[in-house]
Amino acid sequence: MAIRRHPHQIKTMLRKILLSLLGIVLGTVVLFGAALALAQTRVAKDQISGLIESSLEGEQQTAEVEDLSGFLPFDIRIGRFSLADDEGRWLEVDNARVKLAPTPLLRGEVVIEEAGAARVAVQRAPNLPPPPEPPPAPETDEPFSLPAAP
Structure with a gap:
């Protein structure tokens, strides 16, 4: 037995569905705008600076990011950036700027429109720990061969 709905009920149901979809879209736009x-804010930019520093630091390397500004994440400016090891600073960058195209970011792509710095100074090569020894190759009497194609 088929359920028959009155045209008024169908219109009401469609209106509720459309309003729900509109609410979801508007909610997403508001959340994105709030995050942007x-x-x-200065607090958020300081937090982001700290995240950049901690992601670049290691056992024998420290990083400094000063005066992060610009319209994040599309126009990123850093007043001063440096990397140092146990012998001191080996890289200094002043007034760096990276400008990203906004539309590709929404697709998960990064397109750099502009990048530059007023000064980039590489004082010396960084003092890095030696790379770990590669594991020894397994010894075999058989020559190398490619697997058979299916």
């Missing part, structure tokens, strides 16, 4: 606005 939050990223422009």
